[in-house]
Amino acid sequence: APVELGGLLQEVVDQWRGKQSHDISLHLPEHEVWVRGDADRLKQVAHNLLSNAIKYSPQADRVDLTLRQDGQDVQFLVQDYGLGIPEEAKDKLFSKFYRVDNSDRRQIGGTGLGLSIVREIVEGHEGTVAFESEMGAGTTFTVTLQAYRVGTADNSIMILEDNDNLAKLIQVA
Ligand code: ATP
Numbered sequence: 565a566p567v568e569l570g571g572l573l574q575e576v577v578d579q580w581r582g583k584q585s586h587d588i589s590l591h592l593p594e595h596e597v598w599v600r601g602d603a604d605r606l607k608q609v610a611h612n613l614l615s616n617a618i619k620y621s622p623q624a625d626r627v628d629l630t631l632r633q634d635g636q637d638v639q640f641l642v643q644d645y646g647l648g649i650p651e652e653a654k655d656k657l658f659s660k661f662y663r664v665d666n667s668d669r670r671q672i673g674g675t676g677l678g679l680s681i682v683r684e685i686v687e688g689h690e691g692t693v694a695f696e697s698e699m700g701a702g703t704t705f706t707v708t709l710q711a712y713r714v715g716t717a718d719n720s721i722m723i724l725e726d727n728d729n730l731a732k733l734i735q736v737a
């Protein structure tokens with residue numbers, strides 16, 4: 565089903581607000597961003613990434629969540645200013661039960677399933693998930709999905725067709 569990601573991310577952020585110490589800033593574009601997918605599963609993706617961003621940034625007080633669209637590509641980024649991910653963990657990070665075993669995070673609990681679920685769901689939506697990280701400075705996870713739309717040549721109009729073949733026009737920036 566068509567899912568509007570701005571509203572979906574807002575809901576996830578609202579669930580976290582007040583329950584933890586970090587300030588979560590949500591940066592949304594002016595226009596709606598539609599993808600085809602399963603809303604509950606996409607919420608799970610955002611939730612797991614936010615959970616990690618908060619949990620693995622004990623020295624920081626904020627997390628940034630950004631949604632953007634460039635043509636057909638829709639991306640959401642979860643950026644933290646925390647512990648970072650060591651180079652040697654990069655190949656295994658999305659594997660089931662894998663956890664980084666560093667002295668800086670031995671006290672932080674988890675099962676090592678969050679990111680394997682993220683990857684499974686994102687790939688189930690024909691998307692990709694990647695990250696960039698610097699030890700001691702922070703990490704940004706980027707989820708890329710395909711927009712549910714047909715663009716015009718100048719990209720100024722999105723045409724969304726729902727299952728009943730009704731067309732809806734939305735102005736993009
Ligand atoms: P779970 O999510 O199942 O409760 P978890 O958080 O340990 O447990 P994953 O979410 O799969 O498991 O993450 C795997 C490992 O990757 C974590 O143990 C952590 O060391 C590292 N990691 C994940 N996200 C971040 C992040 N934003 N910053 C630093 N390290 C991270």
Ligand code: MG
Nearest residue numbers: 616674678679
């Ligand atoms: Mg996790």
